[in-house]
Amino acid sequence: xxxxxxxxxxxxxxxxxxxxxxxxxxxxxxxxxxxxxxxxxxxxxxxxxxxxxxxxxxxxxxxxxxxxxxxxxxxxxxxxxxxxxxxxxxxxxxxxxxxxxxxxxxxxxxxxxxxxxxxxxxxxxxxxxxxxxxxxxxxxxxxxxxxxxxxxxxxxxxxxxxxxxxxxxxxxxxxxxxxxxxxxxxxxxxxxxxxxxxxxxxxxxxxxxxxxxxxxx
Amino acid sequence: xxxxxxxxxxxxxxxxxxxxxxxxxxxxxxxxxxxxxxxxxxxxxxxxxxxxxxxxxxxxxxxxxxxxxxxxxxxxxxxxxxxxxxxxxxxxxxxxxxxxxxxxxxxxxxxxxxxxxxxxxxxxxxxxxxxxxxxxxxxxxxxxxxxxxxxxxxxxxxxxxxxxxxxxxxxxxxxxxxxxxxxxxxxxxxxxxxxxxxxxxxxxxxxxxxxxxxxxx
DNA sequence: CCCTCATATCACCGACCGGTGACATGCGTA
DNA sequence: TACGCATGTCACCGGTCGGTGATATGAGGG
Numbered sequence: 001x002x003x004x005x006x007x008x009x010x011x012x013x014x015x016x017x018x019x020x021x022x023x024x025x026x027x028x029x030x031x032x033x034x035x036x037x038x039x040x041x042x043x044x045x046x047x048x049x050x051x052x053x054x055x056x057x058x059x060x061x062x063x064x065x066x067x068x069x070x071x072x073x074x075x076x077x078x079x080x081x082x083x084x085x086x087x088x089x090x091x092x093x094x095x096x097x098x099x100x101x102x103x104x105x106x107x108x109x110x111x112x113x114x115x116x117x118x119x120x121x122x123x124x125x126x127x128x129x130x131x132x133x134x135x136x137x138x139x140x141x142x143x144x145x146x147x148x149x150x151x152x153x154x155x156x157x158x159x160x161x162x163x164x165x166x167x168x169x170x171x172x173x174x175x176x177x178x179x180x181x182x183x184x185x186x187x188x189x190x191x192x193x194x195x196x197x198x199x200x201x202x203x204x205x206x207x208x209x210x211x212x213x214x215x216x217x
Numbered sequence: 218x219x220x221x222x223x224x225x226x227x228x229x230x231x232x233x234x235x236x237x238x239x240x241x242x243x244x245x246x247x248x249x250x251x252x253x254x255x256x257x258x259x260x261x262x263x264x265x266x267x268x269x270x271x272x273x274x275x276x277x278x279x280x281x282x283x284x285x286x287x288x289x290x291x292x293x294x295x296x297x298x299x300x301x302x303x304x305x306x307x308x309x310x311x312x313x314x315x316x317x318x319x320x321x322x323x324x325x326x327x328x329x330x331x332x333x334x335x336x337x338x339x340x341x342x343x344x345x346x347x348x349x350x351x352x353x354x355x356x357x358x359x360x361x362x363x364x365x366x367x368x369x370x371x372x373x374x375x376x377x378x379x380x381x382x383x384x385x386x387x388x389x390x391x392x393x394x395x396x397x398x399x400x401x402x403x404x405x406x407x408x409x410x411x412x413x414x415x416x417x418x419x420x421x422x423x424x425x426x427x428x429x430x431x432x433x434x
Numbered sequence: 435c436c437c438t439c440a441t442a443t444c445a446c447c448g449a450c451c452g453g454t455g456a457c458a459t460g461c462g463t464a
Numbered sequence: 465t466a467c468g469c470a471t472g473t474c475a476c477c478g479g480t481c482g483g484t485g486a487t488a489t490g491a492g493g494g
Contacts, residue, residue, distance in 0.1 A: 020441055020490060043346055047482060057443050062483075127394075128345035129260055130401040138402055146407045166422035169408045173398070174391035177344075181390070184347040185355055190363045191386045205383035205430075212429025213422075237460060237471055264452060274473055279453075 026064050029054045030078070033071055038118035042125040042134070072133055076140040083119065083144040087112050088151075098158045099214035102168055105152060106206055110175045114199070120183050123176055145172075159214065167213050171206060178202060243281050246271045247295070250288055255335035259342040259351070289350055293357040300336065300361040304329050305368075315375045316431035319385055322369060323423055327392045331416070337400050340393055362389075376431065384430050388423060395419060 019025075032054035037045050047068060051058035065071040087108060095101040113119060119141070126138050149168075158164035182193030192198045236242075249271035254262050264285060268275035282288040304325060312318040330336060336358070343355050366385075375381030399410030409415045 022441070025441085041345060046480095048480075058482085059444090059484080060442070063441085067483085124341075124345040127397040127401050128258060128341040135402075142404075142407055162425070163418060163422055165408060166418045167425065169406050170391045170395065170419060170422045170426065171387075172406055173394035174387045177390035177394035178387070180344040180394075184344050185352075187359075189386050189389055190359055191382060201380060201383045202387060205380055205387045208379070208384065209387065209426045209430050212431075213426050214429075239471070242471080263450095265450075275452085276454080276474090277472070280471085284453085 022064070025054075025056060025060060029056065029061060029064065029071065030074055033075060034118055037075075037121050041121045042129060069133060073136050076136040079119075079122075079137065080140040080144045083141065084148050084151075086116065087144075087148045094154055095156065097214075098156050098164070099210060101153060101156050102164070102171075102214060103207055103210045105149060105168065106171045106175055106210065107203060109172060110179065110199075110203070110206070113176060113179045114182075117183070120180055124180055124184070162214070164214075171209065175206070239281070242271075242273060242277060246273065246278060246281065246288065247291055250292060251335055254292075254338050258338045259346060286350060290353050293353040296336075296339075296354065297357040297361045300358065301365050303333065304361075304365050311371055312373065314431075315373050315381070316427060318370060318373050319381070319388075319431060320424055320427045322366060322385065323388045323392055323427065324420060326389060327396065327416075327420070327423070330393060330396045331399075334400070337397055341397055341401075379431070388426065392423070
Protein backbone atom coordinates (compact mmCIF):
# COMPACT_ATOMS: atom_id res chain seq x y z
CA UNK A 1 0.00 0.00 0.00
CA UNK A 2 2.30 2.72 -1.17
CA UNK A 3 -0.43 5.25 -1.91
CA UNK A 4 -3.23 4.69 0.55
CA UNK A 5 -5.69 6.99 -1.17
CA UNK A 6 -7.98 4.01 -1.76
CA UNK A 7 -8.77 4.64 -5.42
CA UNK A 8 -8.22 1.04 -6.38
CA UNK A 9 -11.57 -0.10 -5.06
CA UNK A 10 -13.32 1.71 -7.90
CA UNK A 11 -11.05 0.52 -10.69
CA UNK A 12 -11.65 -3.14 -11.51
CA UNK A 13 -10.02 -2.78 -14.92
CA UNK A 14 -7.05 -0.47 -14.63
CA UNK A 15 -5.39 -1.73 -17.81
CA UNK A 16 -8.22 -0.87 -20.19
CA UNK A 17 -8.65 2.55 -18.66
CA UNK A 18 -10.73 4.27 -21.34
CA UNK A 19 -10.95 4.51 -25.10
CA UNK A 20 -10.21 8.21 -25.19
CA UNK A 21 -12.43 8.72 -28.23
CA UNK A 22 -14.49 11.87 -28.25
CA UNK A 23 -17.02 10.82 -30.87
CA UNK A 24 -17.64 7.59 -29.04
CA UNK A 25 -18.06 9.40 -25.75
CA UNK A 26 -20.49 11.88 -27.24
CA UNK A 27 -22.58 9.07 -28.64
CA UNK A 28 -22.52 7.33 -25.28
CA UNK A 29 -23.69 10.50 -23.56
CA UNK A 30 -26.57 10.98 -25.98
CA UNK A 31 -27.59 7.35 -25.64
CA UNK A 32 -27.44 7.64 -21.86
CA UNK A 33 -29.55 10.77 -21.94
CA UNK A 34 -32.20 9.05 -24.02
CA UNK A 35 -32.21 6.08 -21.70
CA UNK A 36 -32.53 8.20 -18.59
CA UNK A 37 -35.31 10.22 -20.16
CA UNK A 38 -37.19 7.17 -21.40
CA UNK A 39 -36.96 5.39 -18.08
CA UNK A 40 -37.19 8.08 -15.44
CA UNK A 41 -38.92 10.88 -17.30
CA UNK A 42 -37.81 14.45 -17.09
CA UNK A 43 -37.76 14.10 -13.33
CA UNK A 44 -34.28 13.02 -12.46
CA UNK A 45 -33.07 14.02 -15.90
CA UNK A 46 -29.95 16.02 -15.18
CA UNK A 47 -26.24 16.20 -15.68
CA UNK A 48 -25.49 13.94 -12.78
CA UNK A 49 -27.91 11.21 -13.80
CA UNK A 50 -26.84 11.25 -17.45
CA UNK A 51 -23.17 11.21 -16.55
CA UNK A 52 -23.71 8.32 -14.17
CA UNK A 53 -25.56 6.39 -16.83
CA UNK A 54 -22.95 7.13 -19.49
CA UNK A 55 -20.26 6.15 -16.99
CA UNK A 56 -18.28 9.30 -17.58
CA UNK A 57 -17.72 12.56 -15.80
CA UNK A 58 -20.41 15.21 -16.02
CA UNK A 59 -17.78 17.72 -16.99
CA UNK A 60 -17.75 16.12 -20.43
CA UNK A 61 -21.41 17.05 -20.88
CA UNK A 62 -20.49 20.67 -20.36
CA UNK A 63 -17.43 20.41 -22.59
CA UNK A 64 -19.02 18.61 -25.51
CA UNK A 65 -22.59 19.93 -25.40
CA UNK A 66 -22.36 23.10 -23.39
CA UNK A 67 -24.68 21.74 -20.71
CA UNK A 68 -28.06 20.10 -20.69
CA UNK A 69 -29.44 22.57 -23.21
CA UNK A 70 -27.11 21.49 -25.97
CA UNK A 71 -27.57 17.86 -25.10
CA UNK A 72 -31.33 18.16 -25.41
CA UNK A 73 -30.92 19.91 -28.73
CA UNK A 74 -28.78 17.06 -29.98
CA UNK A 75 -31.49 14.61 -28.94
CA UNK A 76 -34.11 16.77 -30.63
CA UNK A 77 -32.32 16.83 -33.96
CA UNK A 78 -32.05 13.06 -33.90
CA UNK A 79 -35.63 12.73 -32.79
CA UNK A 80 -37.16 14.48 -35.78
CA UNK A 81 -35.89 12.06 -38.40
CA UNK A 82 -36.27 9.08 -36.14
CA UNK A 83 -39.91 9.89 -35.43
CA UNK A 84 -40.75 10.12 -39.11
CA UNK A 85 -39.13 6.78 -39.78
CA UNK A 86 -41.02 5.21 -36.93
CA UNK A 87 -44.32 6.45 -38.31
CA UNK A 88 -43.72 5.68 -41.95
CA UNK A 89 -44.95 2.41 -43.40
CA UNK A 90 -43.01 1.72 -46.59
CA UNK A 91 -45.10 -0.57 -48.79
CA UNK A 92 -48.57 0.69 -48.04
CA UNK A 93 -51.35 1.33 -50.48
CA UNK A 94 -52.31 5.00 -50.51
CA UNK A 95 -55.65 5.69 -48.85
CA UNK A 96 -58.64 5.98 -51.12
CA UNK A 97 -60.64 8.60 -49.29
CA UNK A 98 -59.79 11.35 -46.87
CA UNK A 99 -61.61 9.47 -44.13
CA UNK A 100 -59.36 6.49 -44.80
CA UNK A 101 -56.35 8.73 -44.57
CA UNK A 102 -57.46 10.29 -41.32
CA UNK A 103 -58.31 6.97 -39.74
CA UNK A 104 -55.00 5.44 -40.70
CA UNK A 105 -53.19 8.53 -39.45
CA UNK A 106 -54.74 8.43 -36.02
CA UNK A 107 -54.42 4.71 -35.49
CA UNK A 108 -50.82 4.65 -36.70
CA UNK A 109 -50.03 7.44 -34.31
CA UNK A 110 -51.62 5.46 -31.50
CA UNK A 111 -49.49 2.40 -32.15
CA UNK A 112 -46.30 4.36 -32.69
CA UNK A 113 -46.69 6.41 -29.54
CA UNK A 114 -47.70 3.42 -27.48
CA UNK A 115 -44.51 1.65 -28.51
CA UNK A 116 -42.24 4.56 -27.66
CA UNK A 117 -41.62 5.36 -24.03
CA UNK A 118 -39.12 8.05 -24.92
CA UNK A 119 -41.60 10.06 -26.94
CA UNK A 120 -44.21 9.50 -24.26
CA UNK A 121 -41.95 11.00 -21.65
CA UNK A 122 -41.14 13.93 -23.90
CA UNK A 123 -44.84 14.56 -24.49
CA UNK A 124 -45.50 14.43 -20.76
CA UNK A 125 -42.60 16.78 -20.20
CA UNK A 126 -44.12 19.29 -22.59
CA UNK A 127 -47.34 19.65 -20.65
CA UNK A 128 -45.89 19.33 -17.17
CA UNK A 129 -42.99 21.74 -17.35
CA UNK A 130 -43.03 24.51 -19.96
CA UNK A 131 -39.33 25.20 -19.55
CA UNK A 132 -37.29 26.56 -22.44
CA UNK A 133 -35.27 23.35 -22.28
CA UNK A 134 -38.09 21.33 -23.76
CA UNK A 135 -39.07 23.89 -26.37
CA UNK A 136 -36.73 22.44 -29.00
CA UNK A 137 -38.07 18.96 -28.38
CA UNK A 138 -41.64 20.21 -28.76
CA UNK A 139 -40.65 21.95 -31.96
CA UNK A 140 -38.89 18.90 -33.38
CA UNK A 141 -41.84 16.69 -32.54
CA UNK A 142 -44.35 19.10 -34.02
CA UNK A 143 -42.44 19.55 -37.25
CA UNK A 144 -42.00 15.82 -37.65
CA UNK A 145 -45.74 15.35 -37.16
CA UNK A 146 -46.79 17.88 -39.79
CA UNK A 147 -44.21 16.65 -42.29
CA UNK A 148 -45.38 13.10 -41.77
CA UNK A 149 -49.01 14.10 -42.22
CA UNK A 150 -48.23 16.13 -45.31
CA UNK A 151 -46.26 13.30 -46.87
CA UNK A 152 -48.96 10.76 -46.08
CA UNK A 153 -51.73 12.99 -47.36
CA UNK A 154 -50.34 13.13 -50.85
CA UNK A 155 -52.86 14.84 -53.11
CA UNK A 156 -55.96 13.91 -51.16
CA UNK A 157 -58.01 16.91 -50.13
CA UNK A 158 -60.48 16.99 -47.26
CA UNK A 159 -64.14 17.93 -47.77
CA UNK A 160 -64.16 21.70 -48.20
CA UNK A 161 -66.94 22.26 -45.67
CA UNK A 162 -64.94 20.68 -42.87
CA UNK A 163 -62.13 21.99 -40.70
CA UNK A 164 -60.04 18.89 -41.18
CA UNK A 165 -56.97 20.15 -39.27
CA UNK A 166 -59.12 20.84 -36.23
CA UNK A 167 -60.81 17.48 -36.41
CA UNK A 168 -57.50 15.69 -36.79
CA UNK A 169 -55.81 17.57 -34.01
CA UNK A 170 -58.64 16.74 -31.63
CA UNK A 171 -58.29 13.05 -32.34
CA UNK A 172 -54.50 13.16 -32.20
CA UNK A 173 -54.76 14.88 -28.85
CA UNK A 174 -57.16 12.23 -27.64
CA UNK A 175 -54.79 9.46 -28.61
CA UNK A 176 -51.85 11.16 -26.98
CA UNK A 177 -53.68 11.73 -23.71
CA UNK A 178 -54.97 8.19 -23.59
CA UNK A 179 -51.55 6.70 -24.30
CA UNK A 180 -49.90 8.87 -21.67
CA UNK A 181 -52.52 8.10 -19.06
CA UNK A 182 -52.44 4.45 -19.91
CA UNK A 183 -48.68 4.33 -19.53
CA UNK A 184 -48.67 6.19 -16.26
CA UNK A 185 -51.74 4.97 -14.42
CA UNK A 186 -53.31 2.31 -16.64
CA UNK A 187 -56.61 4.06 -16.96
CA UNK A 188 -58.31 7.31 -17.82
CA UNK A 189 -61.46 8.65 -16.28
CA UNK A 190 -62.59 5.23 -15.13
CA UNK A 191 -61.83 3.37 -18.37
CA UNK A 192 -59.04 0.81 -18.25
CA UNK A 193 -56.16 1.14 -20.69
CA UNK A 194 -54.03 -1.90 -20.08
CA UNK A 195 -54.87 -4.92 -22.19
CA UNK A 196 -55.03 -5.12 -25.95
CA UNK A 197 -58.78 -5.53 -25.61
CA UNK A 198 -58.94 -2.16 -23.83
CA UNK A 199 -57.08 -0.56 -26.69
CA UNK A 200 -59.28 -2.23 -29.26
CA UNK A 201 -62.22 -0.51 -27.62
CA UNK A 202 -60.42 2.78 -28.07
CA UNK A 203 -59.54 1.98 -31.67
CA UNK A 204 -63.15 1.17 -32.45
CA UNK A 205 -64.33 4.39 -30.86
CA UNK A 206 -61.76 6.40 -32.79
CA UNK A 207 -62.82 4.75 -36.05
CA UNK A 208 -66.43 5.55 -35.30
CA UNK A 209 -65.58 9.18 -34.59
CA UNK A 210 -63.55 9.55 -37.77
CA UNK A 211 -66.21 7.92 -39.94
CA UNK A 212 -69.00 9.96 -38.43
CA UNK A 213 -67.18 13.23 -38.82
CA UNK A 214 -65.91 12.77 -42.35
CA UNK A 215 -68.44 10.57 -44.10
CA UNK A 216 -71.66 12.16 -42.99
CA UNK A 217 -73.18 14.48 -45.51
CA UNK B 218 -29.32 45.22 23.21
CA UNK B 219 -29.45 42.94 26.17
CA UNK B 220 -29.69 39.75 24.14
CA UNK B 221 -27.58 40.19 21.04
CA UNK B 222 -28.79 37.06 19.29
CA UNK B 223 -30.05 39.30 16.43
CA UNK B 224 -33.56 37.92 16.17
CA UNK B 225 -35.12 41.36 16.04
CA UNK B 226 -34.24 41.93 12.41
CA UNK B 227 -36.77 39.30 11.37
CA UNK B 228 -39.60 40.43 13.62
CA UNK B 229 -41.21 43.63 12.35
CA UNK B 230 -44.34 43.05 14.42
CA UNK B 231 -43.34 41.58 17.72
CA UNK B 232 -46.57 42.53 19.45
CA UNK B 233 -48.90 40.61 17.12
CA UNK B 234 -46.67 37.57 17.15
CA UNK B 235 -49.10 34.94 15.87
CA UNK B 236 -52.68 33.85 16.20
CA UNK B 237 -51.88 30.48 17.71
CA UNK B 238 -54.92 28.84 16.12
CA UNK B 239 -54.42 25.35 14.79
CA UNK B 240 -57.50 25.23 12.57
CA UNK B 241 -56.55 28.52 10.99
CA UNK B 242 -53.00 27.37 10.42
CA UNK B 243 -54.14 24.13 8.84
CA UNK B 244 -56.41 26.02 6.47
CA UNK B 245 -53.56 28.37 5.62
CA UNK B 246 -51.30 25.45 4.84
CA UNK B 247 -53.87 23.81 2.58
CA UNK B 248 -54.52 27.09 0.80
CA UNK B 249 -50.79 27.63 0.37
CA UNK B 250 -50.37 24.13 -1.01
CA UNK B 251 -53.11 24.71 -3.57
CA UNK B 252 -51.57 28.01 -4.58
CA UNK B 253 -48.10 26.54 -4.98
CA UNK B 254 -49.47 23.64 -6.98
CA UNK B 255 -51.62 25.84 -9.21
CA UNK B 256 -48.80 28.26 -9.94
CA UNK B 257 -45.65 26.18 -10.04
CA UNK B 258 -47.00 22.73 -10.82
CA UNK B 259 -45.81 19.64 -9.04
CA UNK B 260 -42.27 20.75 -9.71
CA UNK B 261 -41.28 22.81 -6.75
CA UNK B 262 -44.21 21.44 -4.80
CA UNK B 263 -42.65 20.43 -1.51
CA UNK B 264 -42.64 21.01 2.20
CA UNK B 265 -40.30 23.96 2.00
CA UNK B 266 -42.23 25.76 -0.72
CA UNK B 267 -45.60 25.23 0.93
CA UNK B 268 -44.33 26.33 4.33
CA UNK B 269 -42.78 29.43 2.81
CA UNK B 270 -46.02 30.27 1.07
CA UNK B 271 -48.10 29.65 4.20
CA UNK B 272 -45.60 31.72 6.17
CA UNK B 273 -45.18 29.09 8.81
CA UNK B 274 -42.64 26.48 9.72
CA UNK B 275 -42.53 23.28 7.71
CA UNK B 276 -42.54 21.36 10.95
CA UNK B 277 -46.24 22.14 11.22
CA UNK B 278 -46.87 20.31 7.95
CA UNK B 279 -45.41 17.19 9.48
CA UNK B 280 -47.24 17.70 12.78
CA UNK B 281 -50.67 18.44 11.36
CA UNK B 282 -50.71 16.38 8.19
CA UNK B 283 -48.02 13.81 8.71
CA UNK B 284 -46.01 15.10 5.74
CA UNK B 285 -46.79 15.88 2.12
CA UNK B 286 -48.79 12.70 1.73
CA UNK B 287 -51.43 13.69 4.23
CA UNK B 288 -51.51 17.22 2.91
CA UNK B 289 -52.19 15.98 -0.61
CA UNK B 290 -54.94 13.74 0.72
CA UNK B 291 -56.56 16.71 2.40
CA UNK B 292 -56.47 18.59 -0.87
CA UNK B 293 -57.91 15.58 -2.66
CA UNK B 294 -60.88 15.29 -0.35
CA UNK B 295 -61.68 18.95 -0.87
CA UNK B 296 -61.12 18.64 -4.59
CA UNK B 297 -63.78 16.02 -5.18
CA UNK B 298 -66.73 18.07 -3.98
CA UNK B 299 -65.27 21.27 -5.37
CA UNK B 300 -64.86 19.77 -8.83
CA UNK B 301 -68.45 18.63 -8.96
CA UNK B 302 -69.70 22.04 -7.95
CA UNK B 303 -67.54 23.67 -10.59
CA UNK B 304 -68.99 21.42 -13.29
CA UNK B 305 -72.62 21.56 -12.25
CA UNK B 306 -74.93 24.09 -13.83
CA UNK B 307 -77.96 24.51 -11.55
CA UNK B 308 -80.85 25.79 -13.65
CA UNK B 309 -80.26 23.96 -16.87
CA UNK B 310 -82.80 22.21 -19.00
CA UNK B 311 -82.06 18.48 -19.17
CA UNK B 312 -80.70 17.36 -22.53
CA UNK B 313 -83.20 15.89 -24.97
CA UNK B 314 -81.04 13.29 -26.66
CA UNK B 315 -77.95 11.38 -25.70
CA UNK B 316 -75.99 13.28 -28.30
CA UNK B 317 -77.07 16.51 -26.63
CA UNK B 318 -75.93 15.15 -23.32
CA UNK B 319 -72.56 14.06 -24.64
CA UNK B 320 -71.94 17.32 -26.42
CA UNK B 321 -72.83 19.36 -23.37
CA UNK B 322 -70.66 17.12 -21.21
CA UNK B 323 -67.57 17.53 -23.32
CA UNK B 324 -67.90 21.26 -23.87
CA UNK B 325 -68.63 21.92 -20.20
CA UNK B 326 -65.58 19.95 -19.27
CA UNK B 327 -63.54 22.00 -21.71
CA UNK B 328 -64.61 25.30 -20.17
CA UNK B 329 -64.28 24.09 -16.59
CA UNK B 330 -60.82 22.69 -17.10
CA UNK B 331 -59.65 25.70 -19.04
CA UNK B 332 -60.66 27.93 -16.15
CA UNK B 333 -58.90 25.88 -13.49
CA UNK B 334 -55.11 25.99 -13.39
CA UNK B 335 -55.03 23.85 -10.27
CA UNK B 336 -56.82 20.94 -11.89
CA UNK B 337 -54.69 21.41 -14.99
CA UNK B 338 -51.55 21.02 -12.95
CA UNK B 339 -52.93 17.99 -11.20
CA UNK B 340 -53.79 16.40 -14.52
CA UNK B 341 -50.31 17.12 -15.81
CA UNK B 342 -48.87 15.68 -12.65
CA UNK B 343 -50.75 12.45 -13.20
CA UNK B 344 -49.18 11.75 -16.56
CA UNK B 345 -45.74 13.10 -15.82
CA UNK B 346 -44.98 11.46 -12.51
CA UNK B 347 -46.85 8.29 -11.54
CA UNK B 348 -45.83 8.61 -7.90
CA UNK B 349 -48.04 7.22 -5.15
CA UNK B 350 -48.40 10.76 -3.89
CA UNK B 351 -50.66 11.72 -6.77
CA UNK B 352 -52.70 8.53 -6.74
CA UNK B 353 -55.29 9.92 -4.32
CA UNK B 354 -55.69 13.03 -6.44
CA UNK B 355 -56.19 10.93 -9.54
CA UNK B 356 -58.75 8.86 -7.69
CA UNK B 357 -60.62 11.88 -6.37
CA UNK B 358 -60.70 13.45 -9.81
CA UNK B 359 -61.87 10.27 -11.49
CA UNK B 360 -64.64 9.63 -8.99
CA UNK B 361 -65.86 13.20 -9.25
CA UNK B 362 -65.97 12.87 -13.02
CA UNK B 363 -68.00 9.69 -13.07
CA UNK B 364 -70.42 10.94 -10.40
CA UNK B 365 -70.91 14.14 -12.33
CA UNK B 366 -71.52 12.25 -15.56
CA UNK B 367 -73.96 9.87 -13.86
CA UNK B 368 -75.87 12.70 -12.28
CA UNK B 369 -76.02 14.64 -15.52
CA UNK B 370 -77.07 11.63 -17.52
CA UNK B 371 -80.26 11.10 -15.55
CA UNK B 372 -82.30 8.41 -17.28
CA UNK B 373 -81.01 8.99 -20.78
CA UNK B 374 -79.56 5.86 -22.32
CA UNK B 375 -77.06 5.78 -25.17
CA UNK B 376 -77.79 3.91 -28.41
CA UNK B 377 -77.33 0.25 -27.60
CA UNK B 378 -75.11 -0.44 -30.59
CA UNK B 379 -72.52 2.10 -29.47
CA UNK B 380 -69.78 1.96 -26.87
CA UNK B 381 -70.72 5.28 -25.39
CA UNK B 382 -68.19 5.22 -22.51
CA UNK B 383 -65.37 4.67 -24.96
CA UNK B 384 -66.56 7.43 -27.26
CA UNK B 385 -66.93 9.83 -24.37
CA UNK B 386 -63.59 9.00 -22.83
CA UNK B 387 -61.85 9.60 -26.14
CA UNK B 388 -63.37 13.05 -26.43
CA UNK B 389 -62.73 13.88 -22.78
CA UNK B 390 -59.13 12.85 -23.26
CA UNK B 391 -58.89 15.06 -26.33
CA UNK B 392 -60.20 18.05 -24.43
CA UNK B 393 -57.85 17.46 -21.54
CA UNK B 394 -54.79 17.13 -23.74
CA UNK B 395 -55.67 20.22 -25.74
CA UNK B 396 -56.29 22.31 -22.63
CA UNK B 397 -53.03 21.17 -21.05
CA UNK B 398 -51.03 21.80 -24.19
CA UNK B 399 -52.70 25.15 -24.70
CA UNK B 400 -51.90 26.22 -21.17
CA UNK B 401 -48.29 25.11 -21.34
CA UNK B 402 -47.19 25.90 -24.87
CA UNK B 403 -50.15 27.62 -26.54
CA UNK B 404 -50.46 25.10 -29.30
CA UNK B 405 -50.73 21.44 -30.14
CA UNK B 406 -49.30 19.73 -33.17
CA UNK B 407 -49.15 22.96 -35.12
CA UNK B 408 -52.62 24.23 -34.23
CA UNK B 409 -52.79 27.37 -32.07
CA UNK B 410 -54.70 27.21 -28.82
CA UNK B 411 -54.58 30.75 -27.49
CA UNK B 412 -57.42 32.99 -28.55
CA UNK B 413 -61.11 32.37 -28.09
CA UNK B 414 -61.32 31.94 -31.84
CA UNK B 415 -58.85 29.08 -31.63
CA UNK B 416 -60.99 27.41 -29.01
CA UNK B 417 -64.15 27.95 -31.04
CA UNK B 418 -62.50 25.96 -33.80
CA UNK B 419 -61.93 23.17 -31.32
CA UNK B 420 -65.48 23.39 -30.02
CA UNK B 421 -66.87 23.16 -33.51
CA UNK B 422 -64.73 20.16 -34.27
CA UNK B 423 -65.80 18.46 -31.05
CA UNK B 424 -69.45 19.11 -31.84
CA UNK B 425 -68.98 17.65 -35.29
CA UNK B 426 -67.35 14.55 -33.86
CA UNK B 427 -70.08 14.03 -31.29
CA UNK B 428 -72.87 14.51 -33.80
CA UNK B 429 -71.28 12.22 -36.32
CA UNK B 430 -70.66 9.46 -33.83
CA UNK B 431 -74.03 9.49 -32.10
CA UNK B 432 -76.55 10.65 -34.68
CA UNK B 433 -75.50 8.58 -37.62
CA UNK B 434 -77.60 5.50 -38.17
C1' DC C 435 12.25 10.57 -27.59
C1' DC C 436 9.90 14.11 -25.70
C1' DC C 437 6.46 17.62 -25.85
C1' DT C 438 1.86 19.10 -26.45
C1' DC C 439 -2.70 19.13 -26.25
C1' DA C 440 -7.16 17.02 -26.35
C1' DT C 441 -9.47 13.86 -23.37
C1' DA C 442 -10.95 12.31 -19.05
C1' DT C 443 -11.17 12.61 -13.91
C1' DC C 444 -11.34 14.50 -9.42
C1' DA C 445 -12.44 17.62 -5.72
C1' DC C 446 -14.89 21.08 -4.41
C1' DC C 447 -18.46 24.90 -4.05
C1' DG C 448 -23.01 26.98 -2.87
C1' DA C 449 -27.84 26.06 -2.92
C1' DC C 450 -31.76 23.58 -2.05
C1' DC C 451 -34.15 19.54 -0.61
C1' DG C 452 -36.82 16.46 2.97
C1' DG C 453 -36.73 15.38 7.63
C1' DT C 454 -36.00 15.80 12.82
C1' DG C 455 -34.72 17.07 17.53
C1' DA C 456 -34.55 20.75 20.70
C1' DC C 457 -36.35 24.94 22.22
C1' DA C 458 -39.54 29.12 23.00
C1' DT C 459 -44.12 30.73 24.06
C1' DG C 460 -48.80 31.51 24.90
C1' DC C 461 -53.43 29.54 26.17
C1' DG C 462 -56.50 26.92 29.20
C1' DT C 463 -56.98 24.99 33.45
C1' DA C 464 -56.22 23.23 38.08
C1' DT D 465 -51.17 32.21 40.23
C1' DA D 466 -48.64 28.53 38.43
C1' DC D 467 -48.43 24.54 35.85
C1' DG D 468 -48.86 21.62 31.48
C1' DC D 469 -49.49 21.08 26.97
C1' DA D 470 -50.53 22.48 22.40
C1' DT D 471 -48.69 25.66 19.19
C1' DG D 472 -45.06 27.82 16.86
C1' DT D 473 -39.74 28.47 15.79
C1' DC D 474 -35.09 27.49 15.09
C1' DA D 475 -30.96 24.97 13.96
C1' DC D 476 -29.15 21.27 12.15
C1' DC D 477 -28.42 16.80 9.53
C1' DG D 478 -27.41 13.99 5.35
C1' DG D 479 -28.07 14.02 0.63
C1' DT D 480 -28.47 15.60 -4.19
C1' DC D 481 -28.29 19.02 -7.40
C1' DG D 482 -25.89 22.13 -11.11
C1' DG D 483 -21.62 24.08 -12.06
C1' DT D 484 -16.40 24.90 -12.16
C1' DG D 485 -11.27 25.00 -11.50
C1' DA D 486 -7.34 22.13 -11.12
C1' DT D 487 -5.17 17.99 -12.35
C1' DA D 488 -4.03 13.46 -14.31
C1' DT D 489 -3.18 10.82 -18.58
C1' DG D 490 -2.84 9.05 -22.95
C1' DA D 491 -2.40 9.72 -28.18
C1' DG D 492 0.04 11.77 -31.89
C1' DG D 493 3.25 15.03 -33.99
C1' DG D 494 7.88 17.58 -33.85
